[in-house]
Amino acid sequence: MAIRLNSDPEVVAAVREGLARTxxxxxxxxxxxxxxxxxxxxxxxxxxDPDFEGYCHCMLYxxxxx
Ligand code: SF4
Numbered sequence: 001m002a003i004r005l006n007s008d009p010e011v012v013a014a015v016r017e018g019l020a021r022t023x024x025x026x027x028x029x030x031x032x033x034x035x036x037x038x039x040x041x042x043x044x045x046x047x048x049d050p051d052f053e054g055y056c057h058c059m060l061y062x063x064x065x066x
Contacts, residue, residue, distance in 0.1 A: 003047060003063050015060040028058045061065065 006013050018027025025032040026040050035041040043056040046063060051066040 003061050006059050006062060015058045018058070026058060035043055 006015075015027060019025075019038055020028075021027065022032065024038055026036040026038055028065075029036045039061070040057070043061060043063075046052040046054070046056070050066055052063060055062050
């Protein structure tokens with residue numbers, strides 16, 4: 001499983017700025033809990049799912065199938 005960053009550097013920069021602003025919590029979410037700390041629970045679960053292919057909610061990371 002090869003997680004990679006979004007190939008668009010502007011997206012990566014914007015999400016990283018957001019993460020810096022929130023102290024590491026998902027900038028796309030209002031809640032600040034362990035579940036929304038990057039890498040958030042949702043994407044951890046998607047990474048563990050061999051059938052999932054796609055971006056995390058913020059589009060910082062991309063996971064291929066497998
Ligand atoms: S993995 Fe993606 S969606 Fe999850 S917190 Fe990090 S940037 Fe946000």
